[in-house]
Amino acid sequence: MGVSSSITLKVILVLAVLVVAVQPPPCGAATDRLSTILRSAVDKDGEDENSGGTKWAVLVAGSNEYWNYRHQSDVCHAYQLLKKGGLKDENIIVFMYDDIANNEENPRKGVIINSPNGSDVYAGVPKDYTGEEVNTDNFFAVLLGNKSAVVGGSGKVLNTKNKDVIFIYYADHGAPGYVAMPSGSDLYADQLIAVLKKKHEAGTYKKMVIYIEACESGSMFEGLLPDDWNIYAMTAANTEESSWGWYCPGEEPAPPPEYTTCLGDLFSIAWMEDSDCHNRKKERIEEQFERVKYRTFNNGTEMGSHVKEYGNMDIRKDKLSKYQGYVAADSKHCWVPPTNNVNVATMPMPGGVHQRDAELLYLWEKYKRLGDKSEMKEKVLKEIGEKMQLRAHIDGSVAAIGDYLFGTQKAHSILKSVRKTGPLVDDWECLRSMVKIFEEHCGALGEYGRKHMRAFANICNNAISLAAMGKASMAACDGHSAQ
Incomplete structure (x- = not known):
């Protein structure tokens, strides 16, 4: 056998070993073994992670x-x-x-x-x-x-x-x-x-x-x-x-x-x-x-x-x-971002849903797919109505509390105020207490209502006492908490 033939044989043997090494095994652990082989090869790049x-x-x-x-x-x-x-x-x-x-x-x-x-x-x-x-x-x-x-x-x-x-x-x-x-x-x-x-x-x-x-x-x-x-x-x-x-x-x-x-x-x-x-x-x-x-x-x-x-x-x-x-x-x-020559202002963009609106979307999709099942459709439609009513109750209650504590002219700007630096609130125990007082008088906030956490934080940051918050909550909700 000549030198070139010997080299060729060695190349074939090496290729055969590589083929066996990366041959997809029947199932399960074999895939992990292949991943391990590939990882090991790449890990030898001199970086001890x-x-x-x-x-x-x-x-x-x-x-x-x-x-x-x-x-x-x-x-x-x-x-x-x-x-x-x-x-x-x-x-x-x-x-x-x-x-x-x-x-x-x-x-x-x-x-x-x-x-x-x-x-x-x-x-x-x-x-x-x-x-x-x-x-x-x-x-x-x-x-x-x-x-x-x-x-x-x-x-x-x-x-x-x-x-x-x-x-x-x-x-x-x-x-x-x-x-x-x-x-x-x-x-x-x-x-x-x-x-x-x-x-x-x-x-x-x-x-x-x-x-x-x-x-x-x-x-x-x-x-x-x-x-x-x-x-x-x-x-x-x-x-x-x-x-x-x-x-x-x-x-x-x-x-x-x-x-x-x-x-x-x-x-x-x-x-x-x-x-x-x-x-x-x-x-x-x-x-x-x-x-x-x-x-x-x-x-x-x-x-x-x-x-x-x-x-x-x-x-x-x-x-x-x-x-x-x-x-x-x-x-x-892979997701590919638009190229520089694309006018993103006129390009149709994919759509999503606010996290807090995802439940309403789900209920609406459920309603649409019920077809002729009128009794079930009525039940889902009622649930949607109740969710919307609860949202209105929470939004209105927080706004009314703000009016009671700060007056109608200042309430909105104080409750919505956003700190550009620093933590949300100075006293976190105060924040937890404000939420508890609100829920005792006005009902549970739920996923939607928690968007008002900043309002409760700002009530704390403006040195409003828990007693004053309690009176404001009672006045706003008039003893009618939403279930």
């Missing part, structure tokens, strides 16, 4: 009920993204009520999708905390690694060491200084910051990245998160605007016709589809921020929000793979 530390993640869907489908869908997609990136189930902690996949209204039983043509993102998700276990106390216990404080669930907590990195993703409804949970007490910004401070002081992590999908989510960190805790936060909206549901019925792109609810949220879709589509070993957090900010702003249309960032800006230079792991990118489904 975590210096021997472990990647951890906490994923939280803070809502329940079918009309909130999008939040659990977002969290399930995030799990699949991280799992494919190499994070282990033992290091991914999932909070989700788990009432969507097998809900009687779900057209695809046992399946959750996060985009119109998307695959199932529910399969394999480790549902560590479900139902009533999805609450603020368990969430804080998990963050602090306090296993003895957890009630129910898998018992998994952030058992992190000082070299570990943490990725936290939360999706749900929010309000100024507040994000929701389906069970237990509410989660206020000052409480979250206090827990993060404890985590920082314990020295049990190296770096932490937090993404929050919620209305007014910037208010969870504005004027509150220091830049020396090695924590970076990205939020779906600034301190005074709604975030947006996406892939919603009647909008474009629309979900499959059998769906009556939004499949995802705009900010969440933006960051996850970006992570799915790009090489996380090359893309840095600052690049993801710019792409996500552009897409979520939706070219400046009214259907979009301003993505914000807080905390340690040095973390922006880190590669996504440091927190989200690495897997070969799927560029086929």
Whole structure:
């Protein structure tokens, strides 16, 4: 055999080994093996990402009920993204009520999708905390690694060491200084910051990245998160605007016709589809921020929000793979921003839905699809009417309280006042007390009514006493609280 033949044989043997290595195995674990091979090859780029530390993640869907489908869908997609990136189930902690996949209204039983043509993102998700276990106390216990404080669930907590990195993703409804949970007490910004401070002081992590999908989510960190805790936060909206549901019925792109609810949220879709589509070993957090900010702003249309960032800006230079792991990118489904020669002012833009209007959209879609079922249609129409009446009651009650406390000339400007810097309120206990007093006299705020949290904060900031608030609430609601 000549030299050239010998070289050719060696090349063939090498190619054969490579073919066997990347040959798609029958199913399941084989796909993970292929991802591991690809990750190993890419990881040898001279960068010791975590210096021997472990990647951890906490994923939280803070809502329940079918009309909130999008939040659990977002969290399930995030799990699949991280799992494919190499994070282990033992290091991914999932909070989700788990009432969507097998809900009687779900057209695809046992399946959750996060985009119109998307695959199932529910399969394999480790549902560590479900139902009533999805609450603020368990969430804080998990963050602090306090296993003895957890009630129910898998018992998994952030058992992190000082070299570990943490990725936290939360999706749900929010309000100024507040994000929701389906069970237990509410989660206020000052409480979250206090827990993060404890985590920082314990020295049990190296770096932490937090993404929050919620209305007014910037208010969870504005004027509150220091830049020396090695924590970076990205939020779906600034301190005074709604975030947006996406892939919603009647909008474009629309979900499959059998769906009556939004499949995802705009900010969440933006960051996850970006992570799915790009090489996380090359893309840095600052690049993801710019792409996500552009897409979520939706070219400046009214259907979009301003993505914000807080905390340690040095973390922006880190590669996504440091927190989200690495897997070969799927560029086929990448969102592509308009080119410079496109007149975005005249270009038709995709549509979304205000988070707080998503329930009304769901009910309207449900009504339209009932056909000749007049009794059921009447029931849904009545529910829509009751929701609108409740909104009017809450809006009117808050306005009347403002008039009582500040006079009609000043009330509106005081209640709507927005601080450009600094936290929402000076006294967080005062804010919680004001909300409690209002709800005692005027009824529960609910997801819609919590948009008035800024008004209650401004009542506190103007040194109104709890007694005065009580009198104003009684006068405004006249003892008739909405149920």
